[in-house]
Amino acid sequence: MTNTRSPELQRLLDVTLEVLTRRAPGEEARASLRRIAAAAGRVEPQREAPGSRQPVCEHLGLMLDSLSAHPDLGPLAQAFRAVEPALDWRPRGTNETASANFPTSHANAVFVGPGGIERRNDIWIGVSLLAPHVRYPDHDHAPEETYLVLSNGEFRQEDGDWFSPGVGGSFYNTPGIQHAMRSGDTPLLALWALWNDRAVAA
Numbered sequence: 243m244t245n246t247r248s249p250e251l252q253r254l255l256d257v258t259l260e261v262l263t264r265r266a267p268g269e270e271a272r273a274s275l276r277r278i279a280a281a282a283g284r285v286e287p288q289r290e291a292p293g294s295r296q297p298v299c300e301h302l303g304l305m306l307d308s309l310s311a312h313p314d315l316g317p318l319a320q321a322f323r324a325v326e327p328a329l330d331w332r333p334r335g336t337n338e339t340a341s342a343n344f345p346t347s348h349a350n351a352v353f354v355g356p357g358g359i360e361r362r363n364d365i366w367i368g369v370s371l372l373a374p375h376v377r378y379p380d381h382d383h384a385p386e387e388t389y390l391v392l393s394n395g396e397f398r399q400e401d402g403d404w405f406s407p408g409v410g411g412s413f414y415n416t417p418g419i420q421h422a423m424r425s426g427d428t429p430l431l432a433l434w435a436l437w438n439d440r441a442v443a444a
C-alpha cells in the first residue's frame with residue numbers, strides 16, 4: 243500500500259467529477275457530488291497489486307473507442323483507459339431478478355471505494371460492465387448514488403418503467419431505493435458515484 247495517489251487515478255477522478263457535475267440531473271445529485279469531490283481531496287492508501295479482468299472486459303476497448311470523439315466523454319474515456327490496468331474487475335452476487343447469464347456476463351470495478359484502487363468507505367466511484375442481453379439484479383444500498391451512463395442500456399428505479407438515459411445521461415438514486423439495469427443488443431457501461439455519509443458519521 244502507498245499513500246500516494248497515482249497521476250492516472252487523480253486525472254480519472256478530476257474528469258469524472260467534472261463531467262458528472264455538469265450532467266447531474268438535479269440539485270440532490272449536485273450536492274452529493276460536491277460532498278464526494280470534497281472528500282476526494284483527501285488521499286487514502288492505494289493498492290499496488292496489478293488489476294485483474296473478467297471475460298466481459300473483452301467489450302471494454304471498443305466501448306471506450308466509441309466515446310473518443312465525444313467532447314467531454316472522450317477525455318473521460320482516455321482517463322479510464324489509463325487507469326484500467328490497475329482495476330480489479332469482479333462479478334457481484336446475483337438474485338432471482340437477474341438474468342441467468344448475469345454471473346458470467348458482467349463485472350464491476352471500483353476506482354475509489356471498497357475493493358478499489360484506493361481503498362476507502364466514504365466515497366465509492368466505480369463502473370459496471372454488462373455483456374449484451376444481461377439483466378442486473380434489483381439491488382439497493384444506503385449511500386445515495388449518481389450514475390453517468392456511457393453506452394446504450396436501460397435502467398429502472400423501484401417498480402417504475404425502464405428508461406434509457408442515453409450516452410452521457412445521468413440519474414440519481416436516493417438512499418435505499420431499489421434499482422437495476424439491463425443491456426440490449428449492445429454492451430452496457432455505466433459509471434457510478436456514491437456518497438456514504440454513514441462512514442463519515444461513524
Ligand SMILES: [Fe+2]
Nearest residue numbers: 381383387421
Ligand atoms: Fe447501485
